[in-house]
Amino acid sequence: MYDSTIDVLERILAEGGLAFEYEVVPGISSVQALAASHRIALNRVGGPVHITTGRRLAASGFPEHSDDLVVMLDAACAFEGLADQDLHIYWGAYVGTDDELLVSGRLADVAAEIKAAREAARARKGWIMDTYLLRRPRR
Numbered sequence: 646m647y648d649s650t651i652d653v654l655e656r657i658l659a660e661g662g663l664a665f666e667y668e669v670v671p672g673i674s675s676v677q678a679l680a681a682s683h684r685i686a687l688n689r690v691g692g693p694v695h696i697t698t699g700r701r702l703a704a705s706g707f708p709e710h711s712d713d714l715v716v717m718l719d720a721a722c723a724f725e726g727l728a729d730q731d732l733h734i735y736w737g738a739y740v741g742t743d744d745e746l747l748v749s750g751r752l753a754d755v756a757a758e759i760k761a762a763r764e765a766a767r768a769r770k771g772w773i774m775d776t777y778l779l780r781r782p783r784r
Contacts, residue, residue, distance in 0.1 A: 662711060675776045676715050678741040683749055687778070688713050699723040701705035705730070712781040722760050724777065728753045731782055738766055752779065 654667055673681075676696065680687040688694045695711040700721025707714060707727060716723070724734060730752070736759045738746040747764060749758050759777075767773040 652738070665733065673739055675717070675774070679715075679735065679737045679776050679778060682737055682740055682745060682747055683735045685778075687715075689783070696766045699774075700759070702727075707779065707781075712784065714779045715776065716779065717776050719775070719777070722756075724752060724779065725760065727779070733780045733782070734759070734777055736775065736777040738773055739770075740761065740776065744770070746775075750756050 649671065651669065657663055657667070676687065679765065681757055689712065692712055694713045694715060695708055696715045697708075699716055699721055700723070702714075702716050702719065703721060703723035703726060707730065732752040733750065734752045734755060735749045736755075740745075740747075744766075748755050748762060761776060763773055
């Protein structure tokens with residue numbers, strides 16, 4: 646779900662420079678692993694989950710019609726722009742690995758902690774892959 650790996654492989658094959666076969670193996674997505682690591686349900690009873698990118702979150706804000714928003718590919722920490730809203734965040738990096746990092750809480754209270762954890766992890770490993778769920782309170 647992070648990127649379009651299959652599309653990239655198909656483009657390589659279409660160009661004809663390389664010939665190879667690949668297999669798509671179903672598994673647990675980073676979104677499912679994030680919810681499991683935080684010991685929460687991804688959605689609330691009868692409610693949808695919206696999945697977007699950090700870039701789209703920064704440009705459009707939290708969608709009006711959604712209470713549960715998963716954000717991926719957020720190198721710019723777009724969640725910081727929402728810290729004035731009443732939101733809860735469930736953040737994870739390297740989810741499902743031995744290096745897993747988790748932070749959750751009221752966004753205004755933990756946004757700086759998440760940003761610092763992201764920066765430290767990226768400096769230590771050279772890369773970061775993180776995902777988070779933003780959740781509005783029940784309406």
